[in-house]
Amino acid sequence: MSDKAIPVRVAVRCRPLLKRELDESTSVCLSCDSLSNEVIIDDRIYGFDHVFESSSTQQMVFNACALPLLEKFLEGYNCTIFAYGQTGSGKTYTMGTEELVDWDVENTGLIGKIVAHLFQQAEKCSDEFECSFRCSMLEIYNELVFDILGEREQLNIREHATGGIYVQNLTEQPVNSLSDAQQFIIKGCYNRSKGETAMNARSSRSHAIFTLYMDKVSKESSSVCYKAKLNLVDLAGSERLKKTQAQGDRMKEGIKINEGLLVLGNH
Structure with a gap:
């Protein structure tokens, strides 16, 4: 194949x-x-x-998993990378969706490396194309969608007659530099739902989706235009209540997390 x-x-x-x-x-x-x-x-x-x-290393993961997709993304194809696994298995570390993230070091996760690479490629083709990027970030918590780059409002999922599924009123921010993207990630991760369990002191209690939108327009002809979006997803970790020792709200969160992951697996 x-x-x-x-x-x-x-x-x-x-x-x-x-x-x-x-x-x-x-x-x-x-x-x-x-x-x-x-x-x-x-x-x-x-x-x-x-x-x-x-x-x-983080670089090894980026080279093997992200680089091939970024080539397609820059050609106008929609792409998705998501991290799936048990709570505490290193998903957030690998994706780079941490509040106190330093994107100037080797241990930067996939998101930081991806944004840096995209700006490098945009600079290389700047004589031929005008590239612009936007981003959004949402979380799915207890089966509800929240905008974590805005006022953390609960949002509704709609279906457009021709444009497919979309999240109504989701905040989109222009990304003009690596620093811009870093600040948006920090804000989104700060607003994300977290909690402590026996297996993870800072367990993500929601699925987080950071989306980059690209508009790439030819300087010779505006009719030559590439549009694409790249979804970078840090899924909440699958849990066994016996191991996490979760009770009350934490237990309810764990049940919803597992239900969502089961639906994903069935598709």
């Missing part, structure tokens, strides 16, 4: 043990082989498009 015939690719990243896990003498239950792109659990072998061992 050719690359063009594969609409979805799956990458697995195994994180190193946390200090708490090391203190509890937790053992590693699987092994990863980045050469064969396989994960081995007991006597079972699972194959994926990419496998990253616990020593993998």
